[in-house]
Amino acid sequence: MKPAPFAYVRAETLDDVFRVLDERGDGARVLAGGQSLVATLNMRLSAPEVLVDIGRVAGLAGIEDAGDTLRIGAMTRHVEVETSELAAAHTPLLASAMPHVAHPAIRNRGTFGGSIAFADPAAELPACAVALGARMTIAGRGGSRTVDADSFFRGLYETAVGPGEVLTAVEVPKIAAGWRSGFMELARRHGDYAIIGLAAHVQVDGGRFGGGRLVFFGAGDRPVSATRSAALLEGEAWSDALAARIADELKEELDPFEDLNADAAMRRHLAGVLVGRTLAPLAAG
Amino acid sequence: MQTNVDITLRVNGAAVSRRVEARMNLVDFLREELGLTGSHVGCEHGVCGACTVRVDGRIARGCLMVAAQADGAEVWTIEGLSDTGELRALKDAFVERNALQCGYCTPGMLLTAAELLERRPDAGRAEIRRFLSGNYCRCTGYEAIVDAVEMARGR
Numbered sequence: 159m160k161p162a163p164f165a166y167v168r169a170e171t172l173d174d175v176f177r178v179l180d181e182r183g184d185g186a187r188v189l190a191g192g193q194s195l196v197a198t199l200n201m202r203l204s205a206p207e208v209l210v211d212i213g214r215v216a217g218l219a220g221i222e223d224a225g226d227t228l229r230i231g232a233m234t235r236h237v238e239v240e241t242s243e244l245a246a247a248h249t250p251l252l253a254s255a256m257p258h259v260a261h262p263a264i265r266n267r268g269t270f271g272g273s274i275a276f277a278d279p280a281a282e283l284p285a286c287a288v289a290l291g292a293r294m295t296i297a298g299r300g301g302s303r304t305v306d307a308d309s310f311f312r313g314l315y316e317t318a319v320g321p322g323e324v325l326t327a328v329e330v331p332k333i334a335a336g337w338r339s340g341f342m343e344l345a346r347r348h349g350d351y352a353i354i355g356l357a358a359h360v361q362v363d364g365g366r367f368g369g370g371r372l373v374f375f376g377a378g379d380r381p382v383s384a385t386r387s388a389a390l391l392e393g394e395a396w397s398d399a400l401a402a403r404i405a406d407e408l409k410e411e412l413d414p415f416e417d418l419n420a421d422a423a424m425r426r427h428l429a430g431v432l433v434g435r436t437l438a439p440l441a442a443g
Numbered sequence: 444m445q446t447n448v449d450i451t452l453r454v455n456g457a458a459v460s461r462r463v464e465a466r467m468n469l470v471d472f473l474r475e476e477l478g479l480t481g482s483h484v485g486c487e488h489g490v491c492g493a494c495t496v497r498v499d500g501r502i503a504r505g506c507l508m509v510a511a512q513a514d515g516a517e518v519w520t521i522e523g524l525s526d527t528g529e530l531r532a533l534k535d536a537f538v539e540r541n542a543l544q545c546g547y548c549t550p551g552m553l554l555t556a557a558e559l560l561e562r563r564p565d566a567g568r569a570e571i572r573r574f575l576s577g578n579y580c581r582c583t584g585y586e587a588i589v590d591a592v593e594m595a596r597g598r
């Protein structure tokens with residue numbers, strides 16, 4: 159067998175989860191969809207003592223219309239978001255990102271909360287969460303608290319979810335009038351983690367940009383909101399000159415990593431390419 | 444705490460109960476405990492799709508689930524779906540278009556293609572390619588596989 163031995167607890171309630179996390183501390187790991195965790199177990203990159211399966215905990219799955227936001231339960235599978243009419247109507251950024259999150263078989267099992275909690279620097283959903291100003295609900299024995307996406311992602315695979323805690327839901331603001339979303343990524347194979355990608359959420363009025371966010375993934379140790387580059391948009395109409403100014407600013411602002419897919423210079427260059435391809439249609443349409 | 448887990452599930456329509464190690468992957472359970480060797484094992488970390496099975500009506504990576512997670516589930520493999528005849532049109536098309544050589548990827552390709560045709564019966568070539576993106580084939584170069592799925596779509 160590939161993984162090292164571990165114990166398995168099928169939690170029925172959040173209290174079951176907290177109990178195991180408290181008892182076993184670092185030795186315990188939450189098992190959601192397993193689409194990242196089981197791969198690392200198979201390769202023995204991690205060897206927890208016990209997995210706490212949260213797949214059957216009531217109330218953790220589903221997408222709910224909560225007024226100004228959509229509340230997406232942590233155990234909501236990627237495929238549910240991909241095919242959700244609520245998501246398509248109110249969070250077009252998520253709807254356009256979902257088909258890029260892994261492959262169909264993985265989207266059938268992997269969860270929204272798992273992607274956010276795992277916080278892979280090249281993952282789509284953390285960047286979307288930052289672009290949209292989502293809020294994460296984290297629960298522990300003592301109750302629950304809410305953390306803004308901006309302060310949720312703390313570093314490489316590091317989040318605000320503390321010991322003994324579980325991410326239970328993500329509140330994603332609905333798109334407001336006058337705002338537009340654009341999403342694009344470059345990957346070797348459709349569905350693989352991106353070399354670099356962009357989640358853009360901007361105000362457009364009469365062909366001119368207002369405020370907004372340009373959030374890159376695969377560009378640092380966590381989602382990177384390029385605030386100086388985004389500021390160049392304000393009050394401007396789309397033009398080749400503007401595209402060039404933003405591309406130049408991105409070369410200063412981004413400090414991407416290097417890996418087998420691309421060096422840092424190539425990622426900086428591709429960031430500018432993505433801005434051009436993503437924003438031009440937003441300004442026009 | 445238990446490193447062994449009792450599971451009860453349905454596999455290809457029949458009830459199965461077993462005690463398994465918690466660390467046993469679903470695909471290894473199917474192959475080694477139940478002798479259903481039609482689901483293949485390639486990369487064992489979710490990249491190649493050779494291990495694709497159907498769990499509760501949807502395709503899943505057999506190497507990215509532990510068998511314990513399949514407790515209570517309805518699992519179908521290439522063996523069962525061949526017996527029911529559900530894959531007939533796809534299989535015939537794969538043969539007609541030469542969409543396999545060694546056959547290692549084929550069970551996974553068939554289960555994935557079947558889900559595509561069920562969810563998006565009007566899928567064009569680009570969509571077929573995107574949906575099959577998670578399934579590697581090291582023999583055919585994919586063109587014949589896309590041809591076969593396109594052909595089966597019309598039947």
Ligand SMILES: Cc1cc2nc3c(=O)[nH]c(=O)nc-3n(C[C@H](O)[C@H](O)[C@H](O)COP(=O)(O)OP(=O)(O)OC[C@H]3O[C@@H](n4cnc5c(N)ncnc54)[C@H](O)[C@@H]3O)c2cc1C
Nearest residue numbers: 188190191192193194195260268269272281325350351489
């Ligand atoms: C071949 C392949 C390609 C992939 N490509 C992409 C891609 O392009 N983009 C992408 O975003 N993802 C990709 N993934 C990963 C996939 O999206 C996973 O589903 C996701 O990263 C994790 O979700 P999960 O529910 O499977 O979590 P699990 O694998 O169960 O857990 C992952 C980690 O998060 C923790 N965790 C999970 N849920 C919670 C929670 N609610 N509270 C606290 N901690 C929690 C677990 O303890 C574990 O450490 C890919 C995976 C594979 C195998």
Ligand code: FES
Nearest residue numbers: 485486487492506
């Ligand atoms: S063996 Fe499961 S995806 Fe390769």
Ligand code: FES
Nearest residue numbers: 544546580581582
């Ligand atoms: S036919 Fe050999 S891997 Fe696809």
